[in-house]
Amino acid sequence: MERHLKEDIEFADVARHASVSRFHLHRIFQRHIGMSAASYLRERRLACAATELLNSSKRILDIALEYRFAGQDYFTRSFKREYGLTPRVYRNAFRSFRPKNKEDNSMENFAKKQLPPGWMLTGVYPHQYEIGIDRTTVHRGKASGYIQAGASADASGFGTMMQTFRAEKYRGKRVRLSAFVKTENVDQWSGLWMRIDDNSENPLKFDNMQDRPLTGTTDWNPYPIVLDVPESAEAIAFGLLLSGSGKVWVDGLRIEEVDLSVPLTAGDETLADALPDEPFNLDFELEPSNAV
The missing domain is CATH 1.10.10.60 (Homeodomain-like)
Incomplete structure (x- = not known):
């Protein structure tokens, strides 16, 4: 279509x-x-x-x-x-x-632009990125959100447009974040992300599409993130991130409860599940070739 x-x-x-x-x-x-x-x-x-x-x-x-x-x-x-x-x-x-000239993409102009209501810009070297509202490139409706790298954006950092809300409504449920995303000249990677935190701001569940990154130039496509919200959850954070150069648009964001037949997009492994039962190779005698 x-x-x-x-x-x-x-x-x-x-x-x-x-x-x-x-x-x-x-x-x-x-x-x-x-x-x-x-x-x-x-x-x-x-x-x-x-x-x-x-x-x-x-x-x-x-x-x-x-x-x-x-x-x-x-x-x-x-x-x-x-x-x-x-x-x-x-x-x-x-x-x-509409941008009138190339100077609109300068870092000086980045700093002058206002953030979209409800959204914040953060990340590693977030000052090298701009987020805003685009009324000329949209998926549906009157506007989309975007994040764009400045000319000097460090490939080892990233910027993200994000927001956080209380998790109470979704505790014990499976939640899907979905949105339409469009990319332009992304040389590192970009993607949607969602994180579930406890009351100490420790992450309980997390998916940032790092195993299925959006790169290069792509047209509008829908992408989901599906996570289970533990009973101990206090906050849900979500957003769109960009690492390296390029520009990414997002539109039609939705967060909704889904039933358990909808597969998770990230492993449901907890920190405890990933830990070994006992300490390992304490005398350093085990050779790498013998490790399993």
Whole structure:
């Protein structure tokens, strides 16, 4: 679907491509994405059309037809219902959010930008990264969040946009963090992450996608993180991280309880599980070749 937004899409063809029935496709799509396949397709086309409005001088009619809307009137009604503005008003109101020159990416300008409400920037060398709101590159809706490395970002460090909330509601339950993520020129790695902490801020569970990192340049794709929340949990932290150069966008973040049939994305091993039962090789006589 993502590769054919400017073409006519028949869901029967999508179902055949996925080797499932059309009914099964719609049921699974609704469960994992949180909306029907038809609604998703419409919102993605509107989001791409919104980007075209801000980044091109194409006529509104041409953009409408390009994204398979049946005329400018229908496109205008759909766009206003989603964004609260007509395409023409939206174009005039938000074009000022586009970067005007390369200086907008300087570290000096990074420091001047305000953080998105509810989010904080941290990490190792976080001053080498910028987080913010992007109104021109979005997955659905009016805006996405992003993290971007400065020109001098140290590859041994990382930056993360994050927030933390109380775990009480999810104690003893399995929780899924999901979001759509897009990357551009990531040379080290990036990914979503979620951590479960106790009341001493000790991590109980953690997954940062390090075993399945997002690198290079990728289009919008959905990614999940699934963890069990222990009864002793006090806080849940989550966010998006970037190590090294590049830029990463995130949109449509959701945190929800899921049933135990949803597989964990990180091993459920605790610290105690990883420890040996007894001390080992205290006299240093065991050769490396004999160690098992």
